[in-house]
Amino acid sequence: MLIKNDPFISTVSALFGCLFFGGKPAFQDRRGRILTVEIKGSLKIYRQKGRRMPEISIIIPCYKVEKYLPRCLDSVLSQTFSDFEAICVNDGSPDSCGEILADYAAKDSRIKILTQQNQGLSMARNNGLKLARGNFIYFLDSDDFIHPQLLEITHALALQHQADMVSFAYIYHKSGEQQQQTRYNPDGIPVKVTSDPFFHGTSKGKKHKIYCTAWTKLFRKSLLRGTEFIPHIQFEDYPYVFALLAQKPRTVIIDVPLYFQTANSESITQSVPKPQQIKDYRRGIDFLYGILRQDGLQAEFSAMKTRLIPSLLKQQLGRCRRSPAPVREQMFRTFAAELQDLEQKGLLQPRGHKLPRYLTYKYLIWRYKHEISPQLPDAKEPQRRNIFIKIKKKSSCRKIYFLGIKVFSVRYTEDCIRRELFGLPLFKSKKAYYAAPGGMKLDARNFRPLDIDNTALLNELKKAGRFTYIPNPGNLGDMLIGAATLQFFAQNNLPCTLFGEKGCSVAAGDTVVYGGGGAWIPDYEKSYVNMLPLFARAAKIIILPSSFYQCGKLLEILDERFVVFCREEQSYNYLVSARTKAKIILDHDMALRLQKDILTPDSLNIPYSDFYMVNTIRQNYAPGKDVGIFLRNDCEKKPGVICPQGDIDLSAMGGGSVKSSREHIAFSAMLMLSVVDSVQTVITDRLHVGIAAALLGKEVYLLDNSYRKLSEVYKHSLQSLSNVHMCRTWPENTAAGSPATDNFAKLAALALK
Numbered sequence: 001m002l003i004k005n006d007p008f009i010s011t012v013s014a015l016f017g018c019l020f021f022g023g024k025p026a027f028q029d030r031r032g033r034i035l036t037v038e039i040k041g042s043l044k045i046y047r048q049k050g051r052r053m054p055e056i057s058i059i060i061p062c063y064k065v066e067k068y069l070p071r072c073l074d075s076v077l078s079q080t081f082s083d084f085e086a087i088c089v090n091d092g093s094p095d096s097c098g099e100i101l102a103d104y105a106a107k108d109s110r111i112k113i114l115t116q117q118n119q120g121l122s123m124a125r126n127n128g129l130k131l132a133r134g135n136f137i138y139f140l141d142s143d144d145f146i147h148p149q150l151l152e153i154t155h156a157l158a159l160q161h162q163a164d165m166v167s168f169a170y171i172y173h174k175s176g177e178q179q180q181q182t183r184y185n186p187d188g189i190p191v192k193v194t195s196d197p198f199f200h201g202t203s204k205g206k207k208h209k210i211y212c213t214a215w216t217k218l219f220r221k222s223l224l225r226g227t228e229f230i231p232h233i234q235f236e237d238y239p240y241v242f243a244l245l246a247q248k249p250r251t252v253i254i255d256v257p258l259y260f261q262t263a264n265s266e267s268i269t270q271s272v273p274k275p276q277q278i279k280d281y282r283r284g285i286d287f288l289y290g291i292l293r294q295d296g297l298q299a300e301f302s303a304m305k306t307r308l309i310p311s312l313l314k315q316q317l318g319r320c321r322r323s324p325a326p327v328r329e330q331m332f333r334t335f336a337a338e339l340q341d342l343e344q345k346g347l348l349q350p351r352g353h354k355l356p357r358y359l360t361y362k363y364l365i366w367r368y369k370h371e372i373s374p375q376l377p378d379a380k381e382p383q384r385r386n387i388f389i390k391i392k393k394k395s396s397c398r399k400i401y402f403l404g405i406k407v408f409s410v411r412y413t414e415d416c417i418r419r420e421l422f423g424l425p426l427f428k429s430k431k432a433y434y435a436a437p438g439g440m441k442l443d444a445r446n447f448r449p450l451d452i453d454n455t456a457l458l459n460e461l462k463k464a465g466r467f468t469y470i471p472n473p474g475n476l477g478d479m480l481i482g483a484a485t486l487q488f489f490a491q492n493n494l495p496c497t498l499f500g501e502k503g504c505s506v507a508a509g510d511t512v513v514y515g516g517g518g519a520w521i522p523d524y525e526k527s528y529v530n531m532l533p534l535f536a537r538a539a540k541i542i543i544l545p546s547s548f549y550q551c552g553k554l555l556e557i558l559d560e561r562f563v564v565f566c567r568e569e570q571s572y573n574y575l576v577s578a579r580t581k582a583k584i585i586l587d588h589d590m591a592l593r594l595q596k597d598i599l600t601p602d603s604l605n606i607p608y609s610d611f612y613m614v615n616t617i618r619q620n621y622a623p624g625k626d627v628g629i630f631l632r633n634d635c636e637k638k639p640g641v642i643c644p645q646g647d648i649d650l651s652a653m654g655g656g657s658v659k660s661s662r663e664h665i666a667f668s669a670m671l672m673l674s675v676v677d678s679v680q681t682v683i684t685d686r687l688h689v690g691i692a693a694a695l696l697g698k699e700v701y702l703l704d705n706s707y708r709k710l711s712e713v714y715k716h717s718l719q720s721l722s723n724v725h726m727c728r729t730w731p732e733n734t735a736a737g738s739p740a741t742d743n744f745a746k747l748a749a750l751a752l753k
Contacts, residue, residue: 054110056084056151056218057134060142061124066095068143068262073104073111076140081151086111087128088142092118097142122229122236125214129224137221139214144173147258153186154218157252161193164223164249167210170259184256190522192253193639198245198300209253210245212238216259223249230287234277239284242308243291246300273319275327275334281316282338285309289345303633309347313339442670442677446697447596448721452588454492460542460563460585461494464511467542470499470534471665472515473527475655477591477688479668481516484594485544486662491595500659509539516544516567516590518687518709520551523635529553531658545587547571549707558582568712588717591691599673601666613654613671628679630689636705638685650675651686687713690724700724 058076062069076086088101088111098115105111116127125139136155140146154166197210214229214237227243229236245251288308292301316335323331342348461467469489471482489496496513497504506512512534519528528551535541535557545567548554555578558564562582566572567589575584630650631637654668673692676682682693685703687710693700700723704711714726 053133053135054083054085055134056081056136056138056155057132057221058084058086058138058140059125059128059132060086060088060140061091061121061128062088062097062101062142063091063093063118063121063124064095064097065093065142066097066100068145069097069100070104072140072142072145073100075145075148077104077108077110078148079146079151080149081155084110084151085132085134087131088113089124089128090115091120091124092116120232122231122233126228126231129228132221135221137219137224138217141215141261144215144259144261146260147181149184149186150258151218153184153189153254153256153258156186157189157191157254158218158220161191161252162250163193163252164220165197165244166218166252166254167197168216168254168259169209169257170211170213170216170261171257173260173262189254189256192635194251194253195248196633196637197249197251197253198242198303209255210251212241214241217241219244220249223247230283233280233283235280235284238312239287242288242304246288246292246295246297273323273327273331275330277319278316278331278334278338281312282341285312285338285342285347289347299633305347309342442599442673442696444596444599447599448695448697448723449595450588450592450695450717450721452593454488454593456585457544457565457587458492461489461492461513464513464540464542466495466497467511467513468499468504468506469496469513470506470515470531470658471656471660472517472519472546473655473657473660474517474519475651476653476668476672477651477686478515478517479654479656479660479665480594480672480688480692481590482656482660482665483598483669484591485515486665487595487598488590488593498662501661506534506537508537510537511540511542512538513542513544516546516565518547518636520546520554521549521636521707522551525551525553532557545589547707547709547712548574555580568709568716570708570712586716589687589691589713591688592695592717594695598669601670613668617648617650617653617671617675625679627681627683628676630682630684630686631703632685632705636707636709638704638706649686650684650689685710691718694718694721694724697723702726704728 060072060076065072073086073088076084088105090098090101090113092115101111101113105113112131114128114131116124119127129137136158138151138154150168154168157163158166223244227240229240288304291297292304316338320328320331320335339348469485471485472478486498488494499506514531514535518524532553539561541562543562543564545565547567548564548571555575558575558578558580560581560583562580563585564575564582565585565587566575567587569586572584572586575582630648632651633649634652650672654671656664656668660668672689673696676689676692676698677696679698681699681701682689683701683703684690684693685705687702687705690700690702690710702710702714702718702724704726711726714724718724719726
């Protein structure tokens with residue numbers, strides 16, 4: 001056992017004297033085993049002489065968990081992988097945790113006990129980690145429990161993939177509920193292996209998700225050296241985990257739930273919000289800020305600003321909302337102080353924030369600077385309790401409501417709007433749009449429309465009669481597809497209604513045309529399964545040219561009602577081999593049907609809510625280069641190919657949903673085209689950045705994605721274009737005989753100067 005100041009050991013030493021082994025003092029315990037003594041600070045650590053080190057060390061802090069601790073320890077001792085030690089840190093718990101731990105330690109020698117004065121969860125984990133002897137470390141909260149195969153599965157995957165970290169999912173367990181524990185075959189679990197876990201962990205909509213909790217990961221001990229939990233704070237997991245992710249450890253991610261979290265009334269997440277919680281969030285952000293700045297991790301720092309910070313601030317706003325009336329004003333003042341600090345560090349920017357929320361942040365900072373306390377009446381709450389910011393629109397004036405209280409009005413003048421949008425002449429129009437008559441026109445002289453056979457597509461659409469068009473949700477590339485599709489419908493006089501327009505939905509017997517794109521892959525399964533109930537109601541469904549890859553849930557429902565267009569041969573062969581009853585047709589991506597009229601609209605209505613995209617692009621992208629590098633940072637990035645950080649991931653700078661308006665789709669497409677038009681040469685692994693550049697007459701160098709989407713579309717649709725080149729990989733990693741040219745290498749080096 002590991003015991004601090006154990007009275008029995010002291011008695012044995014006094015009675016039997018001191019033995020020596022290799023210069024270290026040693027004692028005999030009651031079973032006659034020789035225990036060597038090691039001094040670490042104020043801790044005396046007793047270890048059995050000559051005993052082999054365990055493979056995994058489980059660290060379990062214990063404080064006020066007598067109700068849950070037996071279940072936790074039972075789940076540990078029932079593990080199918082037995083080569084572990086469980087270091088239980090009794091953090092000065094005032095209840096019977098000490099007695100429970102002693103009982104379990106007497107029954108199983110793998111249970112070790114460390115007793116300390118109450119120092120908090122972070123110090124309990126840090127002290128437990130100092131005593132850990134295993135090659136791998138697992139942190140377990142004592143009010144939760146784990147699946148019997150957790151250690152077996154994660155350890156096997158760590159060895160198989162030589163990983164520094166294995167991340168898994170969890171389930172929220174309700175008190176009194178019987179938890180069904182599935183038996184898993186470790187060899188049959190789908191995995192995602194990445195060396196860029198920071199970007200994966202800060203992205204949304206992942207099938208393989210990394211949670212910002214320590215207890216959903218098995219760590220290799222060498223990864224943890226030099227990194228400790230911040231002492232004496234709440235929410236200690238997220239800065240610790242993201243600091244580890246920034247080290248770019250080789251990470252295995254699985255979606256299997258191996259952890260069961262329990263609602264504990266004594267836990268931080270269930271406690272009443274307090275101003276200290278906001279301060280602890282701020283300390284965590286400062287900790288991560290210091291690491292990323294000190295190590296010069298510019299890409300990770302940018303991801304922190306655009307992805308992690310907005311999510312954390314949203315959580316803090318939620319805590320402000322839930323705080324009791326007597327402390328609410330103090331919560332807001334503490335939050336405003338944090339916002340001011342973030343603004344000074346350059347972390348509080350409208351990128352990643354919805355504009356109304358960002359304006360609310362700015363307002364709170366202003367109030368804090370001028371020491372004016374927000375007026376927060378106790379009686380009034382928002383009518384919809386889940387919405388903490390509402391906007392009421394009256395002509396040009398936007399009234400911002402924060403927690404149901406009007407905090408300020410924003411009146412946009414023509415000068416203000418002109419500054420927002422690259423100096424374009426704008427004036428106010430109805431329905432919260434701003435019109436740019438004759439503005440934002442692009443040079444159409446170099447536009448190269450493609451000669452595409454539309455016969456098969458037009459035949460199916462005309463046979464359908466009137467239909468409901470549902471745009472594919474996604475990024476700016478999907479909005480370019482949507483703009484090309486709506487233009488195609490208008491030019492061919494096809495009668496369609498846009499989904500969500502004037503309350504339009506899908507009723508039984510309707511015909512649905514679903515937008516093309518790359519949504520039908522495992523990484524976006526959670527998104528596309530939401531469309532399947534709509535398809536179930538429709539009498540006929542046409543899916544416009546798309547890519548299809550391992551989309552089993554779609555294959556299950558494909559019947560004679562479906563006409564499915566594929567944009568490349570790989571997808572076509574995949575669907576044909578599935579032998580469904582659907583009609584499968586090989587065609588071309590809808591964006592390739594763009595006509596130059598889209599570059600010179602008579603007018604452009606700009607949704608008020610789209611200003612955030614302009615700010616995001618403007619602050620991330622510096623025009624003026626002849627060569628633009630637009631590389632992706634999402635789950636489709638080709639594994640094993642090391643590409644330098646590009647100018648921006650242009651496609652990820654905006655996007656839309658299935659209910660995107662015509663104005664939003666058109667403006668998003670124009671933004672994307674205007675950025676691509678600012679350079680002469682484009683290097684990208686984003687398909688629709690490449691298509692936009694090809695149509696605008698730019699020189700285009702394409703890199704492939706994870707499932708060969710770009711190379712397949714290039715082979716089927718773009719190979720005949722002299723200005724488009726398909727490259728196997730980045731020039732520095734290119735093997736002999738690769739299609740990558742010397743010119744590509746020179747251009748890439750020039751762009752990265």
